[in-house]
Amino acid sequence: MQIAPMPLNEAARQCYLQSLDILDTPPEETFDRLTRLACVLLDAPMALVSLIDVNRQWFKSRQGLEITQTSRDLAFCAHALHAEDMLLIPDACADPRFADNPLVTGGPRIRFYAGVPLRFADDLTLGTLCVLDTRPRQLTQTELAHLRDLARIVEREMLHRSLAKDAGSAVEQAGRTAKASAQAHFHRVFDNSPTSKTLVSPQGRIQQANREFCQLLGRPKEALVLTQLRALIDPQDQATLDADWQRIVAGELDSQVSEVRLITTADPALWAELSLSALRDAQGAIEQLVVLVRDISARKRRQQQLQRYQSTLEQQVAQRTEELARSQETLQAIADNLPVLIAHIGTDLAYRFNNAVYRQIFGVEPTQLKGRKVEDVLPAQVYAQLLPYFRKALAGERVEADDVRYSPHDARIWHATYVPDIRNGKVEGFFVMSLDVTERKHKERLLLDQATLDPLTGLPNRAALHQSLALALQQRAALALLFIDLDGFKQVNDRHGHEAGDAVLQAAAGRMLAAMRADDTVARLAGDEFVIIARGVNSQASARDIARKLCAALAAPIVLAGAEVKIGASIGVYLNAAGQPPQSAEQALALADQAMYSAKRAGRNGFSVSQG
Numbered sequence: 001m002q003i004a005p006m007p008l009n010e011a012a013r014q015c016y017l018q019s020l021d022i023l024d025t026p027p028e029e030t031f032d033r034l035t036r037l038a039c040v041l042l043d044a045p046m047a048l049v050s051l052i053d054v055n056r057q058w059f060k061s062r063q064g065l066e067i068t069q070t071s072r073d074l075a076f077c078a079h080a081l082h083a084e085d086m087l088l089i090p091d092a093c094a095d096p097r098f099a100d101n102p103l104v105t106g107g108p109r110i111r112f113y114a115g116v117p118l119r120f121a122d123d124l125t126l127g128t129l130c131v132l133d134t135r136p137r138q139l140t141q142t143e144l145a146h147l148r149d150l151a152r153i154v155e156r157e158m159l160h161r162s163l164a165k166d167a168g169s170a171v172e173q174a175g176r177t178a179k180a181s182a183q184a185h186f187h188r189v190f191d192n193s194p195t196s197k198t199l200v201s202p203q204g205r206i207q208q209a210n211r212e213f214c215q216l217l218g219r220p221k222e223a224l225v226l227t228q229l230r231a232l233i234d235p236q237d238q239a240t241l242d243a244d245w246q247r248i249v250a251g252e253l254d255s256q257v258s259e260v261r262l263i264t265t266a267d268p269a270l271w272a273e274l275s276l277s278a279l280r281d282a283q284g285a286i287e288q289l290v291v292l293v294r295d296i297s298a299r300k301r302r303q304q305q306l307q308r309y310q311s312t313l314e315q316q317v318a319q320r321t322e323e324l325a326r327s328q329e330t331l332q333a334i335a336d337n338l339p340v341l342i343a344h345i346g347t348d349l350a351y352r353f354n355n356a357v358y359r360q361i362f363g364v365e366p367t368q369l370k371g372r373k374v375e376d377v378l379p380a381q382v383y384a385q386l387l388p389y390f391r392k393a394l395a396g397e398r399v400e401a402d403d404v405r406y407s408p409h410d411a412r413i414w415h416a417t418y419v420p421d422i423r424n425g426k427v428e429g430f431f432v433m434s435l436d437v438t439e440r441k442h443k444e445r446l447l448l449d450q451a452t453l454d455p456l457t458g459l460p461n462r463a464a465l466h467q468s469l470a471l472a473l474q475q476r477a478a479l480a481l482l483f484i485d486l487d488g489f490k491q492v493n494d495r496h497g498h499e500a501g502d503a504v505l506q507a508a509a510g511r512m513l514a515a516m517r518a519d520d521t522v523a524r525l526a527g528d529e530f531v532i533i534a535r536g537v538n539s540q541a542s543a544r545d546i547a548r549k550l551c552a553a554l555a556a557p558i559v560l561a562g563a564e565v566k567i568g569a570s571i572g573v574y575l576n577a578a579g580q581p582p583q584s585a586e587q588a589l590a591l592a593d594q595a596m597y598s599a600k601r602a603g604r605n606g607f608s609v610s611q612g
Helices: 010-019 029-042 076-080 141-182 186-192 211-217 235-249 297-336 357-362 380-394 438-452 462-474 489-496 498-515 540-555 585-601
Strands: 046-052 056-063 069-071 087-089 112-120 124-133 196-200 206-209 255-262 270-280 286-295 340-346 351-354 399-404 414-423 426-436 479-487 521-526 529-535 558-560 563-565 568-576 607-611
Touching (some): 029 046, 029 297, 046 076, 046 112, 235 255, 235 286, 340 357, 340 414, 380 426, 462 479, 462 585, 489 563, 498 521, 498 563, 540 568, 540 607
Antiparallel strands (some): 196 286, 558 563
């Protein structure tokens, strides 16, 4: 038995495999569907998605085989890492590399093997899509083509999985950065923030650059101050930045995100995401622009790689449509088993082809859709939303639509791609490929909520409060800041237990929300402490009315399971008049906190107002 040699790029290959975070994960229907289809199309009893780890081969998906992994020394797929196109073994007993292999001489008694390498960035081969049989055999050219097409789909699904993981990590990192920046003084956080930031004048000159920004550019702070930000941008992207900048300066926008290439000492064209935000004075004039810079080079490389693979797949689909016309049943089987909504629409906006996913979404057999107008199938509001994309595709433009919902009664979210069907230089229609991204969207929203919401009450948490308060104070808006401490809450906890205490906190949060306006912010600071930002409050009289209303609402009895409890509230109010020099969020909270203690010393279940 021969043992396959290590690839020359083994270290890089292993690093990339580990970065996908796919080893030892549970089975996924996305990959199982493809191995089942491979068994059907090639009439094989076994099919695998096999990944070659350091000392083993592990099966992400398997059909017809009970074991989940084998030693790498025994793996046929380890030899396939070196194949240019495909490793074919018609009869393993007649092949000196495998004749005495335990997988041949013993269970599962492999005699036939065909494996297509799964290749990714920089020619890194991670494993194979393979079929196996217990009898010697040969494959037809059509069967070989089916196996290659399925392998390309496996590669694409693995890339989709990797991009979704990266997006989740980006959201989590953004949440941590926002929380850190809200807990310390602005300038100290600015200088020591783990995020690259710079303050820029309305004329585009850098006024202040933090440490991370200097490191990203590879230049000392002294060399960046008073430099035009535009001079750090690749000439190809300066027009993009100029357009966004002018819209903010003209007052059309307060913030904008631009993707441009930065000129750095290490990388002459590093892709970066620039988040531009305007800081305005009381009259609305721009004083400065805050620019947050995030390195998105890795994401761009993945996007480009995914686009290349998607473009290749789309070209293959288009090129093979005519070839597979004589084998419509095979084409239908492939399309029906893909986790993608697929259709071909003619220039008359009538369906020419649909896969089985249409049955799941619209409750209509795909064969009954052929020749029907799209307008008669889609709900009116959905058709109106997608019609501009259809027109662009018929004009020869490849377009994508995000956040598509095909039915008002279906909660699923789709990402649709429309690819023109161009034959002999003429647009004959377009292909539709829609991917269900509901789970990814929900995970992104969940991560954002976890970073900004209190899990018990559902109110904004400390980090979200600091962010909202800092922005309101920076804008010199009139507001009343109410610091609320619940009186008698400890006694409820001690007498009735923590579950009852949690119920009281939830009831108090509901009463505060009901007492305030929709544009006011009600947040939980910690424990039984709450903070309210009441916007547009200019007078002590108005502030006292709000505090009095809250005291009355919170003093009313609260009915728990089998008991009735009473609490109260000591409220400290800090009044920030419009146009006055802004306090920091910490200073304003401290003044409201001091006023709260004055109210508590005065007898509790009352309020005290401090004029800023």
